[in-house]
Amino acid sequence: MNPTEITTHISSAANILNIDKWDYGASFSNDYSVQVDKGTAKQLKASQKQVITLRVWNKDNLVGITTTSDLSETGIKKALRQANIASEFGNKNEITDFSPLAKDPIQIKEVDKKNPLGIKKLLKILREAESRLINSHEAIKSIPYNGLSESFYERIYANSDGAFRNYSKSQAAIYLYARAEEKDKKPRSSGSVKLGYGVEDIDIESCIKEAAKKTIAHLDYSSIKTGKYLVCLSPEAFLTLMNAFSSIFNARSIIDGVSLSNKNSIGELISIPALNIYDDGLNDQNISSAPFDGEGTPTKKLSLINKGKLENFIHSESTAKIFNTKPTGHAGLGSKVSVSPDWLVIEKSNECSDLNTYLVHTNYQGDFVYIEELNAIHAGVKASQGSFSLPFEGWLYRNGEKRSIESATVAGDIKYLLKNIINIENEKELTTSGISPHVWINELSITGDE
Amino acid sequence: MVSASIKSSEIRFGECNKKLLEEVIFYGISLGADFVEIFIENSDNSSVLAEEDFITNVCPSFNKGAGIRIFKDKRDGFVSTNDLSKHGLMRSISQAIEMLDISKKTNKLIFNGLEKLKDYSESKIDWLNKVPTINEVSEKLLLSTKSLKKDKKVVVRKGSYARNWQEVIIASSDGTYATDIRLHQTVGLNIIANDAQYRSNGSRRFGSHGIPNEFRLWDHEKASNEVYESSMNMLYADYVQAGQMPVVLANKFGGVIFHEACGHLLETTQIERGTTPFSNKLNKKIAHESVTAIDEGISEGSFGSLSIDDEGMEPEKSILIKDGILKKFLSDRAGELRTGHKRTGSGRRQNYSFAAASRMRNTYIAKGEFTKEELINSISDGLYCKSMGGGSVGATGQFNFAVEEGYLIKNGKLTKPVKGATLIGDAKEVMPKISMCGNDLELAPGFCGSVSGSVNVTVGQPHIKVDSITVGGR
Numbered sequence: 001m002n003p004t005e006i007t008t009h010i011s012s013a014a015n016i017l018n019i020d021k022w023d024y025g026a027s028f029s030n031d032y033s034v035q036v037d038k039g040t041a042k043q044l045k046a047s048q049k050q051v052i053t054l055r056v057w058n059k060d061n062l063v064g065i066t067t068t069s070d071l072s073e074t075g076i077k078k079a080l081r082q083a084n085i086a087s088e089f090g091n092k093n094e095i096t097d098f099s100p101l102a103k104d105p106i107q108i109k110e111v112d113k114k115n116p117l118g119i120k121k122l123l124k125i126l127r128e129a130e131s132r133l134i135n136s137h138e139a140i141k142s143i144p145y146n147g148l149s150e151s152f153y154e155r156i157y158a159n160s161d162g163a164f165r166n167y168s169k170s171q172a173a174i175y176l177y178a179r180a181e182e183k184d185k186k187p188r189s190s191g192s193v194k195l196g197y198g199v200e201d202i203d204i205e206s207c208i209k210e211a212a213k214k215t216i217a218h219l220d221y222s223s224i225k226t227g228k229y230l231v232c233l234s235p236e237a238f239l240t241l242m243n244a245f246s247s248i249f250n251a252r253s254i255i256d257g258v259s260l261s262n263k264n265s266i267g268e269l270i271s272i273p274a275l276n277i278y279d280d281g282l283n284d285q286n287i288s289s290a291p292f293d294g295e296g297t298p299t300k301k302l303s304l305i306n307k308g309k310l311e312n313f314i315h316s317e318s319t320a321k322i323f324n325t326k327p328t329g330h331a332g333l334g335s336k337v338s339v340s341p342d343w344l345v346i347e348k349s350n351e352c353s354d355l356n357t358y359l360v361h362t363n364y365q366g367d368f369v370y371i372e373e374l375n376a377i378h379a380g381v382k383a384s385q386g387s388f389s390l391p392f393e394g395w396l397y398r399n400g401e402k403r404s405i406e407s408a409t410v411a412g413d414i415k416y417l418l419k420n421i422i423n424i425e426n427e428k429e430l431t432t433s434g435i436s437p438h439v440w441i442n443e444l445s446i447t448g449d450e
Numbered sequence: 451m452v453s454a455s456i457k458s459s460e461i462r463f464g465e466c467n468k469k470l471l472e473e474v475i476f477y478g479i480s481l482g483a484d485f486v487e488i489f490i491e492n493s494d495n496s497s498v499l500a501e502e503d504f505i506t507n508v509c510p511s512f513n514k515g516a517g518i519r520i521f522k523d524k525r526d527g528f529v530s531t532n533d534l535s536k537h538g539l540m541r542s543i544s545q546a547i548e549m550l551d552i553s554k555k556t557n558k559l560i561f562n563g564l565e566k567l568k569d570y571s572e573s574k575i576d577w578l579n580k581v582p583t584i585n586e587v588s589e590k591l592l593l594s595t596k597s598l599k600k601d602k603k604v605v606v607r608k609g610s611y612a613r614n615w616q617e618v619i620i621a622s623s624d625g626t627y628a629t630d631i632r633l634h635q636t637v638g639l640n641i642i643a644n645d646a647q648y649r650s651n652g653s654r655r656f657g658s659h660g661i662p663n664e665f666r667l668w669d670h671e672k673a674s675n676e677v678y679e680s681s682m683n684m685l686y687a688d689y690v691q692a693g694q695m696p697v698v699l700a701n702k703f704g705g706v707i708f709h710e711a712c713g714h715l716l717e718t719t720q721i722e723r724g725t726t727p728f729s730n731k732l733n734k735k736i737a738h739e740s741v742t743a744i745d746e747g748i749s750e751g752s753f754g755s756l757s758i759d760d761e762g763m764e765p766e767k768s769i770l771i772k773d774g775i776l777k778k779f780l781s782d783r784a785g786e787l788r789t790g791h792k793r794t795g796s797g798r799r800q801n802y803s804f805a806a807a808s809r810m811r812n813t814y815i816a817k818g819e820f821t822k823e824e825l826i827n828s829i830s831d832g833l834y835c836k837s838m839g840g841g842s843v844g845a846t847g848q849f850n851f852a853v854e855e856g857y858l859i860k861n862g863k864l865t866k867p868v869k870g871a872t873l874i875g876d877a878k879e880v881m882p883k884i885s886m887c888g889n890d891l892e893l894a895p896g897f898c899g900s901v902s903g904s905v906n907v908t909v910g911q912p913h914i915k916v917d918s919i920t921v922g923g924r
Contacts, residue, residue, distance in 0.1 A: 037722065040525065044549040047530040047803055051513075067511035069532045075512070082510045089498070089508040089588060119527075119549040144723040179725065179846065186876075187846045226692045256501065257606040257642060336499065336507035379840035379852045380872065384606075384642055385649045389872045389922055391842075391850040407848055409872050409922035411689075447692035447874070447922035 023159035033149035062090025102296035114198025145177035224448030251319035271418035281342025294333030580662035652681030657895030690923035705909035718785025747811035753895035765795030800903025814910030818887025872922035888913035
């Protein structure tokens with residue numbers, strides 16, 4: 001079935017069941033992926049998926065929802081009936097409606113949709129990449145985590161008020177995580193991930209080089225003494241933290257009482273004035289961009305922190321109504337609609353005269369800890385309390401020399417961190433989760449083995 | 451359970467599909483596959499969320515699909531699809547054959563047809579009708595969130611329920627032909643307490659398998675008291691000071707550390723990847739002699755129990771470590787093929803869209819002889835980890851776990867609560883340091899995410915003492 005046919009089927013079934021108001025989001029995908037183990041195909045995988053999430057409004061204007069992969073006439077009717085039953089339990093205190101922007105124009109990025117390369121070609125490319133990475137250094141014994149995938153998908157949103165929008169995309173990804181071992185030393189592991197619209201777009205060469213460089217660099221490690229350190233966060237690490245604490249900007253989290261912000265926080269100075277943060281899902285460099293959210297609201301660029309002050313929250317239709325504003329294109333379809341950021345862009349504002357601009361990670365000669373990658377975010381972040389305690393991969397710099405840190409965690413408080421930024425470097429870097437420069441923090445607690 | 455719309459050339463749940471499945475398997479074998487496995491699933495799930503004094507989310511979902519796996523030598527190709535017609539299944543077979551680049555129509559095995567159906571679902575047909583209705587669930591969840599309203603400091607109260615009903619058909623070219631019904635129910639409570647600049651969380655999760663009435667019997671008052679007390683105890687807690695120290699880990703969910711830090715390293719998928727330090731340690735000492743560890747899928751009602759695994763094998767009780775000696779790895783079909791370790795009924799997957807892999811079920815450290823008090827009394831300066839949060843294990847075996855509720859131990863006694871503690875180490879170094887095991891083994895349900903998706907498990911242990919571990923803090 002094509003998107004128009006599905007909409008017609010739902011509309012007809014809803015008529016039969018006397019359901020006047022409904023909307024749906026659907027996703028259809030074909031995915032192909034390969035993994036290898038020392039030149040041998042380890043697992044080859046293909047999947048064809050279809051899933052539809054249907055919402056219906058009952059006579060009391062309460063919403064019910066159902067998700068199904070059964071798009072037969074019977075399946076759609078069953079889903080509508082179940083959603084109708086669920087609507088009896090709809091939230092009377094927070095009435096959800098169609099997004100008022102669900103018919104506004106959307107921007108679909110002009111990118112070439114790629115054709116599938118097929119499993120055999122994926123396998124050949126990944127085998128070569130694995131072999132080159134293993135041969136890049138004698139200490140690299142295996143690439144235990146590796147994969148190359150391509151995905152072709154279509155997303156649809158439509159409602160009974162006549163809104164209808166869809167887009168289709170292709171996306172590809174490679175990840176290579178190497179394991180290196182040397183005699184009398186603990187094994188070390190690091191890696192790299194690269195995305196593209198198709199496998200042809202992926203810079204596989206840089207993925208191999210980056211994975212090799214990071215893994216080998218960590219072979220010469222030493223433990224670090226527990227204490228407080230000057231810390232430089234890599235673009236990836238700073239973005240990881242900001243995404244983990246994105247409930248600060250999230251209207252849904254504020255209403256639910258799990259955010260550090262409240263309804264009156266707009267305009268509050270939450271970081272040093274030199275910091276700007278945007279959410280920019282449509283950024284040209286965001287491979288995963290979507291032109292509309294789960295409620296059909298167009299995606300747009302939104303300033304979250306401007307010169308250190310909270311400028312906007314991200315919203316769904318219902319949170320926007322409560323805050324007396326418009327939805328921002330960050331909703332996920334559900335009977336309780338979720339809200340989440342798309343793609344963060346972090347930069348230095350023009351109020352940056354107080355920054356210690358001599359702190360540049362490539363040439364600063366003093367002592368500091370460089371945090372390359374933060375791990376175990378799901379376990380070590382307490383977003384509702386603002387605290388974090390996270391293992392990391394990184395280096396201790398002393399007198400211009402760097403040495404990999406064996407095993408350590410960094411702990412702190414996000415409010416303290418944002419107010420204790422002492423430099424934001426000029427150069428911004430593209431990562432898989434956004435764009436950011438290196439960010440320096442005055443003092444953070446590091447726990448090591450000493 | 452039976453979809454009326456399915457045509458005759460499609461899989462029908464609740465009916466005999468033997469002929470159709472044999473045709474599909476024979477097709478794969480005739481094209482040169484060494485082994486063909488078909489996993490077909492029909493699921494009916496629902497979840498309910500109560501926030502404060504209102505139901506804010508009711509979400510049913512229904513899914514059907516098939517996962518088809520083909521082996522050629524030691525390689526495998528896996529295809530998943532929502533198309534359960536004969537044509538759809540055949541197309542998936544062709545796709546898997548093409549993926550594996552099988553051109554020679556020679557294979558090691560001959561397909562002699564499927565065995566007589568092993569029907570593990572017979573006594574479970576009415577489970578879906580016996581589970582609580584959304585009305586019942588809503589009422590009880592609202593009672594539980596109401597009973598969390600004990601203090602003005604409690605600013606967020608949540609209760610959540612999820613029911614996962616799954617009907618499976620498993621058929622493979624070694625003759626395996628089985629069907630089963632699984633029913634998992636889980637309920638969780640969460641609160642946030644707040645007083646001026648102080649904030650704390652409290653949470654507990656409960657779960658069962660194969661007991662439709664379990665939620666009705668759940669003692670929500672007891673559960674909410676536990677969550678409330680935990681949150682209040684931690685509200686004004688100071689941050690723990692980092693360092694090396696002895697710790698006592700509580701029973702029940704304290705077992706998550708063994709699960710994550712050691713259990714995963716005893717799965718054959720880790721041997722295949724070369725990421726376990728224990729691959730050549732069979733029958734060698736890897737832990738303190740006080741440690742015996744077990745993984746099984748047979749404890750009645752436990753969240754990780756199964757009648758059959760997702761490859762059609764009945765689960766066994768696997769003694770992984772006996773008195774500190776490594777005795778067994780957890781293995782699935784691919785694990786047996788690639789590592790030589792016999793299958794243990796541990797082939798598990800989240801759903802049809804994942805290939806099965808060797809995964810834990812109910813995993814625990816066996817009880818010892820000491821009381822909890824004896825463990826604590828043996829420490830002059832250390833940490834008692836009463837409640838553990840989540841954690842992770844890296845590719846080199848290093849683990850990191852958050853302590854949700856911790857207390858300092860001074861001179862053999864529990865003293866003040868502390869927050870922000872993280873336990874850091876690696877299994878190879880920590881296992882020999884588990885020097886005392888308590889006599890109070892208990893299990894707790896959880897979800898384990900890994901190569902074949904998220905599966906239901908239980909973790910468990912008695913109280914245990916670790917002589918020294920790195921505690922991250924401030």
